[in-house]
Amino acid sequence: MSQNLPNLSLPLLQASQAQKHVTHNEALYVLDTVTQLSVLSRSISSPPEAEDGDRYLVPEGSTGDWTDQIGAVATFNESAWQFLTPKVGWLAFDQSVAKYLYFDGLDWGELPAADAFANLENVGINTTADATNRLSISAPAILLSHEGGGHQVKVNKASEADTASLLFQSNWSGRAEMGLNGTDHWSLKVSADGSNWQDALSVDPATAAVSGASVQSHATDTTAGRLMRADYGYGPGNVLGVVSEVSGVPSGAVIESGVGQEGVYTRFADGTLICTSEPIVADVNVGIGASFKSATKTWTYPSSFVSTPIVSAGSVDDVSNIWVTAGQADALGCSAVAFAHTSAANASFSLIAIGRWF
Secondary structure (H helix, E strand, O other), rough: OOEEEEOOOOOOOOOOOHHHHHHHHHHHHHHHOOOEEEOOOOOOOOOOOOOOEEEOOOOOOHHHHHOOOOEEEEEEEEEEEEEOOOOOOOOEEEEEOOOOEOOOOOOOEEEEOOOOOOOOOOEEEEOOOOOOOOOEOOOOOOOOOOOOOOOOOOOOOOOOOOOEEEEEEEOEEEEEEEEEEEOOEEEEEEEEOOOEEEEEEEEEEOOEEEEOOOOOOOOOOOOOOEEOOOOOOOOOOOOOOOOEEEEEEEEOOOOEEEEEEEEEEEEEEOEEEEEEEEEEEEEEOOOOOOOOEEEEEEOOOOOOOOOOOEEEEEEOOOOOOOOEEEEEEOOEEEEEEOOOOOOOOOEEEEEEEEEEOO
């Protein structure tokens, strides 16, 4: 039967042993030394004056009674030093520096402090980190959750010319990137091969206006799949308004209507202009029967044409057989003679001019 236990080398009582209390007390001393192990220092190399129960870790270069006891736990027992050889995994608290130590089989090392992870060189979780990818994670998913409220993911860059972005890859080849790519404009870039990139969307930080390959580049751009610009497309806000054009391309509303001094007009984005005069009363007998009336009108169009329009007459009353003869007509107005076949004392009609405003 062994005389000592395998881990702490506690002495065992033997059969028929005399003075068993000596062996028992020796075991208690060992337990008292290693239980909740806390040492006064691990840097003192010369045995100091000590009181019963003082404990130290013996460093390299120790002298006197500590010679050849490197790494051992030295405890002062009444009048002499006793030494315990540590085993892998032993823990001790160094009171001189307020740090926990562990024994790795060769030497005592410091356990990481609570703030030891505040400035790590790199971290790899289930993968290896490197000098560029200092935080590397290999996992099916990453969860970033709130702590009782909202949650932000911040990507910061040093200057406008630098990049702060999220890059999405396929088999380690870039396919999409969004963020601040070399400017302070937020952009979304896409690539089919990881080498050739184009800005699909770019947002101006000052105006929030959107541009890029996914947005109409000009008013006649009808490329399939592109987003329509508000100033190039039409909707409830610009169907009616001021009609305009640039080099024959509409740049304003679809329909414009207004009132002039002598009638109303309607302009269309395709260049068509329709002008209608105020009602004209034909009450002059033309001498070929009381049923024929006429009127002469010098009319200035409520909106000018670019060339002489076609002028005709339309009935205001329920009168048939109205015809008009327009003389001295130009882009600004005309002098017209209208005839009406009616048995009434007079008839009302309007002149209609149709042409182009550009």
